[in-house]
Amino acid sequence: MTDAKKQQGNKLSEAEAIERAKQGDAEAFEALYNLHKRRVYSLCLRMTANTAAAEDLTQEAFLQLFRKIGTFRGESAFSTWLHRMSVNVVLMQLRKKGLPVVSLEETMETEEDAPRKEPGADDPRLAGSIDRMQLQRSVAALPPGYRMIFLLHDVEGYEHNEIAEMVGCSIGNSKSQLHKARMKLREILKTSRAEKATKP
């Protein structure tokens, strides 16, 4: 038997891992953790911009999930359940810190948050000039509500119906928030580029 086939045989499928975890199987818990740790950690890291805080939140999200695994009946995808928990954990942490978390259902926004509609007719396109560090910094500068939707959709690849289920908003609201996030990022990136161009 080749190594690949052995590995395939030995790897738990998610469904098997869930059932075995319900029975207290340590390997099953670890398999579930390894399947989803990157996406959960990545989300926490982008929302907090701090590795220690992100690791604490990752731990908290998985512990909350594992403590309730006995109640999982498969009504929704396991990953959606987990990421909903991660989103809740992150939002609770932000609220504890007193950071302004805009309700995802609200359409009112502050002057500072709203993307400005300036003509900028002579601005060259951003395409081909965005690098990872710039984008990372710009995402970190987004208001938390916009950032969450942007991370879930454009970074993690969730669809709007999944995001709506995870964060408890409407599909329309998810689309609207995403658009505003992208517009705000465009503004931040253009401002940053303009500032760099004027530096000696």
Next chain:
Amino acid sequence: MTCEEFERVLPELGDGHTFEQEAHLRSCSACSDLVADLSAISQQARLLQGSEEPSPWVWNSIEVALRQDGLIRQPHLEHSRTPAPLLGWKLRWLVPAAAMFLVVFGVLMFQRGTGQPHVAGQQNPPVGVETAGLQPMAGDDLQLLRTVGERMPSMRAEYEANLRSVNAYIRDAEQSAHSDPNDEVAQQYLRNAYQQKAMVYEMALDRSLP
């Protein structure tokens, strides 16, 4: 269709546009630029996906908590290939090894800061390992992959992908830090990038121990 009408429907647009929207985009450079910019942002966002992994202690802490809660109902040694005290001894060696790795990288970074900037992921490029479109891997990385390949062949591809991803992160962070050495944020990103690489090494060595 006016620009205002077009921007009103923009949040609802997926990849396709109606005939009217296409016609507006052809005739309006401002809206066309806007769509191109938003599309570029969305595409580049994928670069931020899941390139980071939490450190091994996160799982260790989760496992300890689950055992304390009684949710794990098997003895610790049943699924562990190495007796716990011996595993702990081996892991203790990995922590200073990972720290040494960080120190070496930091020293190299400082030395390069006094001369020409040099990209971390390209040091000592070995012969014949450049794959079309990919950066050549450093000798240390290749050695690690060789070790992983010998001990856990099925994991080699995953570790190679991890190393390429974290090396790209280091390159980007170094460029940012070099362009403005006083930028604390850029320096923090660079430290994070080194830590990520140290974690990849730590995990690979931890899992490949017999």
